[in-house]
Amino acid sequence: MQALNLPAAFEAQMQQQLGPDYPAFAAALATPPPVSIRLNPRKPGVDTAGLLPVPWCETGFYLPERPVFTLDPLFQAGAYYVQEASSMLLAEAVRQTVGRQKAYDGQRPLKALDLCAAPGGKSTLLASTLPPYSVLVCNEVIRSRVPVLRENIDKWGYANVVVSHHDPEDFAPLAGFFDLVMIDAPCSGEGLFRKDPKAVGEWSPEHVTLCAARQGRILAHSAPLVTEDGWLIYSTCTYNDAENGQAMQWLSDHGFKNHPLDLPADSGNAWGVTERVFGDNVGYQCYPHRVQGEGFFISVFRKTASAAVPVAKTRGFKSARLVHHKQVGTLKPYLRNADEFSFWQKPNDEILAVPIALEKELVMVDGALRSKGFGIEMGLFKGPDFLPNHALALSTELASNLPGVDLTRDEALHYFKKENLVLPNAPRGWLLARYEGLPLGWMKNLGNRTNNYLPKDWRIRMEIPEF
Ligand SMILES: C[S@@+](CC[C@H](N)C(=O)[O-])C[C@H]1O[C@@H](n2cnc3c(N)ncnc32)[C@H](O)[C@@H]1O
Numbered sequence: 001m002q003a004l005n006l007p008a009a010f011e012a013q014m015q016q017q018l019g020p021d022y023p024a025f026a027a028a029l030a031t032p033p034p035v036s037i038r039l040n041p042r043k044p045g046v047d048t049a050g051l052l053p054v055p056w057c058e059t060g061f062y063l064p065e066r067p068v069f070t071l072d073p074l075f076q077a078g079a080y081y082v083q084e085a086s087s088m089l090l091a092e093a094v095r096q097t098v099g100r101q102k103a104y105d106g107q108r109p110l111k112a113l114d115l116c117a118a119p120g121g122k123s124t125l126l127a128s129t130l131p132p133y134s135v136l137v138c139n140e141v142i143r144s145r146v147p148v149l150r151e152n153i154d155k156w157g158y159a160n161v162v163v164s165h166h167d168p169e170d171f172a173p174l175a176g177f178f179d180l181v182m183i184d185a186p187c188s189g190e191g192l193f194r195k196d197p198k199a200v201g202e203w204s205p206e207h208v209t210l211c212a213a214r215q216g217r218i219l220a221h222s223a224p225l226v227t228e229d230g231w232l233i234y235s236t237c238t239y240n241d242a243e244n245g246q247a248m249q250w251l252s253d254h255g256f257k258n259h260p261l262d263l264p265a266d267s268g269n270a271w272g273v274t275e276r277v278f279g280d281n282v283g284y285q286c287y288p289h290r291v292q293g294e295g296f297f298i299s300v301f302r303k304t305a306s307a308a309v310p311v312a313k314t315r316g317f318k319s320a321r322l323v324h325h326k327q328v329g330t331l332k333p334y335l336r337n338a339d340e341f342s343f344w345q346k347p348n349d350e351i352l353a354v355p356i357a358l359e360k361e362l363v364m365v366d367g368a369l370r371s372k373g374f375g376i377e378m379g380l381f382k383g384p385d386f387l388p389n390h391a392l393a394l395s396t397e398l399a400s401n402l403p404g405v406d407l408t409r410d411e412a413l414h415y416f417k418k419e420n421l422v423l424p425n426a427p428r429g430w431l432l433a434r435y436e437g438l439p440l441g442w443m444k445n446l447g448n449r450t451n452n453y454l455p456k457d458w459r460i461r462m463e464i465p466e467f
Helices: 008-029 085-095 121-129 143-156 168-174 198-202 205-225 241-253 325-334 356-368 390-394 409-416
Strands: 035-039 060-063 080-082 110-114 134-139 161-164 178-184 226-236 256-258 274-278 281-285 297-303 341-345 351-355 376-382 385-388 404-406 429-435 438-445 450-452
Touching: 035 085, 060 085, 080 121, 085 121, 085 178, 085 226, 085 297, 110 121, 121 134, 121 143, 121 178, 134 356, 143 161, 143 390, 161 356, 168 205, 168 356, 178 205, 205 226, 205 241, 226 241, 241 256, 241 274, 241 281, 241 297, 325 341, 325 351, 325 376, 325 385, 341 356, 351 356, 376 390, 390 438, 409 429, 409 438
Parallel strands: 110 134, 110 178, 134 161, 178 226, 404 429
Antiparallel strands: 035 060, 035 080, 226 297, 256 297, 274 281, 281 297, 341 351, 351 376, 376 385, 429 438, 438 450
């Protein structure tokens, strides 16, 4: 790997920040970035024998080299997410904060917001790490980035996740609603220089100033959303004090108290994560010469100021009405624990399954946000026929006894090319395409041919090599 052509002002900043460690840091930037994945605990199937674990995340593993992920049906099925290892430190932050709050167990759903969510790395981690009875709202402000977030959330397959597309200020009606707000802020991206050399070209001191100001605006809109005693986690992929230090200071000046994490310690701590102290605040920085990962920063705060107590304005969903009971009989066999769900029809006739335990919280989110999707997208009635949705096939709530066909790797990849497979011995009607037991999507066997119902935007475009 070639040494990066770093901007002089960045080099000077890092020399000052790292002192004698700077040459090791610069040398690490000239080495290939480690490749890591995080497993979906609800979609087992990845063989981790011989893989090195990511020390701070029990579902994280390093791969010896970078495969072509697109050509792995397990990746397409949502069995794992490709995530840079340092950012998995969020798992430990969650474990040490909301994860310890036993009071939430089954009592009152925990409400979490991932405000800057696309493409969904932190969101999928949160979905798997938060206590089981949680509502997780994953928001992305940039319209063109919402589809990739939606796709990654659908693949992950959790029924408690809402995907929304809003500006942070649109969340104002949900003031005081969230027990946890995650701000993985848009930043100068210094920590990604090795993985994404394009980020080097985008860096300038002016861009850092712009990012810091944008983060200030995001924090100002986020702070009121946290309930009293609730948590706010701030993270970036930069080393820049003008962003990280300033954001922490803003939080401690506006009703939040910094919460140090308890990381395995020696003088520099056994994981290699560096504690960075800014006045009374402490944050945690990953540097590529000290950890197997990129430059990630994380800091945890708890709200001490009082917060508005949100009240429900409506009793039912604004954007959906209950499904006719005659149709419920068709829908229930698709779900493992169907009695735990209620079924709702949207104005465009699409049907949602909503976890009954989370209904009250989801009604409040539905009332406050215009642009969002929640629950499991079940599908659509067309006359007497029911057309199941792709998201239902990927849902971890899908019943396990539905008719399906186990595909070979080659067949699975042709399924993902959206080709119509020839399956002479398969039963007629709707079938799940499966790979190593994991559902991939729907097919309909008409006898002389099998139609492929993979959404066309999900089709893989690369050529499939001969195996
Ligand atoms: C660091 S990325 C998020 C990465 C994501 N959390 C993950 O782990 O995959 C920051 C996100 O903030 C979004 N963003 C940009 N400007 C924003 C703003 N003014 N308010 C909120 N989000 C913004 C970007 O579109 C981007 O998706």
